[in-house]
Amino acid sequence: MKYGGAVVGGGLLAGCTGDGAGDAPEGNTSTEDETTDGETEDAEDQSYSVTMEPMGEVTFESVPERAVVYDPQWADHLVALGQQDAIASLGFSDGYYTGYVEALPGVSVDVDDLPGLWDSGLDKEQFYELDGDVHHVDPCRFTSFDSGLDREDFEELEENVGPFFANRFSRAHGEPPEWCRDSYEFYSLWELLDAFAEVYQVESRSEALTEVRDEMLDSIYAELPPEEERPVVGLVVYNPDEESFSPYRLNGPGFGKAHTRPLRARDAFADSDKTYAENYEGAYDMEGMLEVDPDVLLHNFDWTNGTEEMRERTEAFFALDEHPVGRELTAVQNDRIYATGSALQGPIMNLFQVELSARQIYPELFGQAPEPGDVAGLGELFDAQRVADIVNGDI
Incomplete structure (x- = not known):
């Protein structure tokens, strides 16, 4: 020992x-x-x-x-701080999605052989x-x-x-x-x-990354409409077997909502007693969701489609236009349903996922959101080259 x-x-x-x-x-x-x-x-x-x-x-x-x-968020913290070579394990051997990192110019990370x-x-x-x-x-x-x-x-x-x-x-x-x-x-x-x-x-790297994030948010806030004109957004996980929706707080506390909370949209479930934090068993059936009827529906966790279970949920979510009740949802009719980012996020993931959320919630302001997994369609609302430089030690 x-x-x-x-x-x-x-x-x-x-x-x-x-x-x-x-x-x-x-x-x-x-x-x-x-x-x-x-x-x-x-x-x-x-x-x-x-x-x-x-x-x-x-x-x-x-x-x-x-x-x-x-947890993958700790791996992301280490990569952001230029300490990727120190990572000796992950919770699961494929548990850290590297697509965001690899979208940074001149940055790569290899976690394929790490033990779980x-x-x-x-x-x-x-x-x-x-x-x-x-x-x-x-x-x-x-x-x-x-x-x-x-x-x-x-x-x-x-x-x-x-x-x-x-x-x-x-x-x-x-x-x-x-x-x-x-x-x-x-x-x-x-x-x-x-x-x-x-x-x-490496405190200077943390300070520099925070500056990038603050600059991005300042540019986003400068474009946001008054609160009453912002869309009503529902953050959910769809349960196809029960044909029900587990709701989450869009603007809830914690780093798990650090990609949706800063966008300051109106939360469809702000006053609900069925959200995951208040009631693990709480869910809306199809008719109940139709009563809430958000302008935008975000499917939680599944931008990268990590597990087979999530892929099945995602496929069913994007097929709501074939459901006799689901097709009546405003978000479905207006093609405003999206796969959104992971709650287990570090700083690099967060920068990309804030931009992803901005494009999903306010496409008329920040451009259309790319398809799930198309990371190349992101990296325009923040200085991706600056982030790459920080990761590589050019502070």
Whole structure:
């Protein structure tokens, strides 16, 4: 067993019960070393600390060179910060869609041979084998259900291999398990990017990417019509077997809506008690959806058509014009139904998906949306060359 290139100050347990939630990340520090004759002299200590809940303060002895990654958004954060070579795993071997990255001029990333962490659960021994300097895995998330590992397992891995650094419940501001609930804190996508940039000591890249995002949003906001003239948009997943729609909040909190919330459209389900956050079983049948009748329907998660189940749902969604009731929906009649982006998004994915959402919701302002998977049709509302330069280190 090895002690990784990073060590947690106080341990996982302490990090989830301690004070200081939300403290700004600390930079490099220096200490005094004792010389052989008992005198002290200033010596540069290369360690540094980064604070993010639920871990608390995490101390790194050096910049991590090997990162065990589960969720695709963390992989996207690392690629955006030029740390793609550090990625040692994914949750699933094909779990990170690279189409957005490869649409950036002169940027590529190869994740084809990365091992997947999930195989009917998590295997503790695989973490030892991967030997990561840091784990971008949120223990609170994986103790909220039967993942195969419990809190004690994560504490053991933290002690013997390396620290954990991730915050999964910021996706939709869901409720963490009780053991880490009191100190859990929610962060925006771009706050998470700042924290990851601190870990890898590349803060200038995070700042530069945030500037690109802010410039894009400023240009979008300058074109938006008054609120009462904006379309009513429904964010849904279609369930073809039940012929029903599971609704989501278009403008809900969390990085999972970071591609739709900034567009400031009117949410068809803003006052609904059936949305996924309020009622997991809630759904609208075809007649119920006809009563809501949004101007635009966005099919959640499936821009890249990742799984067979989602492909089947998507095909059925785009065939609503053949349904005797579905064809009466205004969005269907006006050809305003779209596949939209992934909720598990990092900064590169978000830049492309904000543009995608803008084109889907306001095509008269920002141009027609491309067909699902046609990434080459995106990259005009933000400075894609600037993003490529940042990824490649030209800040």
